[in-house]
Amino acid sequence: MGEDVKVWFKHYPAEIPTSIQYDEKPLQQFLQESAEEYPDMKALHFLGKELSFEEVFSQTKKIASYFQSLGLEKGDRVAIMLPNSPQSVIAYYGALMAGAIVVPTNPLYTERELEYQLKDSGAHFIVCLDLLYPRVKKVRDNTDLKHVFVTGIKDYLPFPKNLLYPFVQKKEYGEFEKPKHGGTVHQWVNILKEATESVKSVEVNPKEDLALLQYTGGTTGFPKGVMLTHYNLVANTQMSQHWMYKAKKGQDVTMGVLPFFHVYGMTAVMNLSIMMATKMILMPKFDPEDVLKTIDKQKPTLFPGAPTIYVGLLNHPNLKNYDLSSVEACISGSAPLPIEVQEKFEKETGGKLVEGYGLTESSPVTHSNFLWDKRVSGSIGVPWPDTDAKIFKSTEPLEEAELNEVGEIAVKGPQVMKGYWNNQEETDKVLKDGWLFTGDMGYMDEEGFFYVVDRKKDMIIAGGYNIYPREVEEVLYEHESVQEAVVAGIPDPYRGETVKAYVVLKDGHELTEEELNEFCRKSLAAYKAPRIYEFRDELPKTAVGKILRRKLVDEEKEKQNKQQSV
Template sequence: MGVDLSKPWFKNYPEEVPRSIEYDKRPLQDFLKDAAEKFPDKVAIHFMGKELTYEEVFNSAKKFASYLQGLGLEKGDRVAIMLPNTPQSVISYYGALLGGAVVVQTNPLYTERELEYQLKDSGAKFLVCLDILLPRANNVKDDTDLEHIIVTGIKDYLPFPKNLVYPFIQKREYNIVVKPEHKGDTHVWTKMLEEASTDYTAYDVDPQEDLALLQYTGGTTGFPKGVMLTHLNLVSNTQMSRHWVYKAEYANEVVLGILPFFHVYGMTAVMNLSVMMAQKMVLVPKFDVDTVLKLIEKQKPSLFPGAPTIYIGLLNHPKLKNYDLSSIEACLSGSAPLPVEVQQRFEKVTGGKLVEGYGLTESSPVTHSNLIYENRRAGTIGLPWPDTDAKIFKSDTLEELPIGEVGEIAVKGPQVMKGYWNRPDDTANTLKDGWLLTGDMGYMDEDGYFYVVDRKKDMIIAGGFNIYPREVEEVLYEHESIAEAVVAGIPDPYRGETVKAYIVLKDGEQLTEEELNQYCRENLAAFKVPKLYEFRTELPKTAVGKILRRKLVDEEKEKMKTEEANSTS
């Protein structure tokens, strides 16, 4: 890869981590085939008591590919997957790739509005979704390119008697019962697997050029953009991960799969890495502290990629000391800054290692991480990964800044995206001479450790979810009573940041917080809905009328400081 070995971070690399890697220039789906051939009887997935071997997962993926090709799937067609962490999410992901498709990961929490936008933008012809999401999918289908919907349910992979009980639990929790029929353009997962053969057409794949994934992200302005990630992008970042956790043994680890696979971090650090290393994945479709603590004690995972809110949730459980978490050996935390005290407490409780990493959807996603087993530096995002170059640029130029000076973090490496789907201008603004401009402000110290100090972007990271103010503001501005609105991320001790909306009503209009909250819940995924609302007569603006979002955030921080000072005096 032509790595510059004079970079300061390499002096901190242990012998076990290579500076450069010889990447497998193969399609991503080949690694599932490898695992199935080498370890056909090894458990690939544990899901709520049900276990599937690598041979079973691979055979089901081949059936999925064959069935979709029978419906007309061709190389390059987009297949949207709208599932939580279930066996179906793994099978359909690799099955779509086997069939020559490009996967479009879709958040199951999306409202109709958000789903319709993503399906339209990606041009997806196929959608895999849970039964309870079928009404949502059917409502937008006619306004998109969707031709077929494959419907599955949590109960499809539950062991007896859970599979009989679950529909009643589902009705109680979601107040919905859907019984899809296997006909026309609606296809029932269990019927599909019964009917399909394992014979499919394998297309030639150019790993460096052919897309494996369209992963949507919001960027600085406007609606979400489809990040084009090639097979090589994903393979290289997964192989980097494998070398970073160098103490993990091939086919001998258990990985806890809490991070959602529809998020690129969970997809790479849990699903793709587990398959590449033939590990057992313990899938968690919905984060629940009690469930996870019991799973850790019973399944004894050794690798636990997560986000700060997950670790905080476990640490704050009143009966934490009743559970044995000593199986955990290594945890890489991403999606949001990891508080030092959380790291220290978690390591004390488990005896394992917890370190902070950094990345973006546009980089598949990891570019930096602290070393897991040695030379860690708390409060930093760590060191660039193998074959990953990183620099601090003067904002808006490609002038490199000296050590210690704050500028924009830029990265370059084989994991960096091909560009944004159908958005050449956005691509040109983000990729400069091969460098990915992250939009994050930071600096590098003399030892090659990187620090993030602020976000150039307005993006809010709440509980590990990326929330783009513009999306929320668009919804608020559509309300007939609202004259002006601005959304900002304000500090939150648990979620990192939380969403707050500042509202100016039209003259003579009245609107309660409860009414506004209900409106937002009907038009936004739950994690994007503002947690706080403040009604004002005016908003701070520049001379040309631009609302000063940063001033509102600064006001909140000052208010919190004052409240903290008053509470301790």
């Protein structure tokens, strides 16, 4: 296909431009602009407490100037190990304002994972939750950390919750060490009392200077730090803004359930809300009942999420007691969206839920279905403005696939990373001739809609046949008793690999292996149907709710090794 023939453009509605003039400015400048334009408007809602844009901007300046007073220099790395909370937003923009590079850190990390990330990034500062301080303290001496900033959920709770919270915390977590303010350990509440708002301005070249080191999941080997510039993040956020063209500046309300330490929550919720002067409802963790109550009360209009979040809400026994009709637009990311879930959620809310696609290396979004225009079920949609995508059947040499032919998806655009932090070898594997090779197998149809069939490394080869887990999972989700399902290839002496399904049933439902097998064989060729079924109470997941298929495969291999050694 010719370089300029982007067949998908014919589906773009008049409201979405095919190319955008991106702002070449530092990401944190959008906070200043929203605070100047809408100073009194509420920016954050957190467990009953609300902060205006002016208050968020003022506290961000205090944090930035305090960082600078401790010697933070341009390009220093600041790790942020917090759940969604006012502190996570303020620390993020404060670090950028001070000239730092943010290193989002998962609060669920073990000491080993935390130590690896701090060492690899060379972070000098970390902002963490008081509950996590003991973990940071244990690894601190093995890292380059110079300063630790500690904050608690109660720091932003309204009265009387702020008085009650320490008792709840003690009951749930027992006693834990609370560090005092002084030396190289700093208490957030003290900083806000002591610090001034005089931030030294730092020159930023948006296209060259990094805003973020976002670590990838590390399903293969160690996690890699993805280098994202200010321009990468600004471009992807502005693409989001144009894609959701019915969203109204200064008027919408966004549900912030997706964790901000994950690149999708960071772009689609945090950066977009700050840019659009949208009130963010911050949820520190995903609890289906809490989320349903909050939607009913706070009436969010935008709700970016992941399939497991929507599944969790739809299967809640009290779903009918809550009004979800305020929800107008949702883009689902981080895992394939089963068609059943999409249809059911739209029926419940009256809003639109479409599947998008992206990866950490592209800030993250590259494709999506249209919210209010043509869409194709089962497809990830079409490339976003200024984003090119192709299917390659081979990379050595580069050879494009035909229409509807499966190959590796590659993307190009202003949101694509600079490379991996201190890792040229891995960078060269995925960036070739300006294309980012995604590791996902898929195809493009005649209309320019793209489909993901699976991860390159998750494809199952059984008896010489290629089987894509996603196709089998779609069938499992169609069964009325199945709440969650994941399919993996496990070692098999005869077929090389065989298909195994791990299934979580809906509450109160019963299903036998025989019944489910019969159901699958009606829709799948015999070689694709699972040979083994395992029913579980829950499946291993990442913080964003992505099911960890590799973990199940590793468990299986370990089991087989033990049996062989007996």
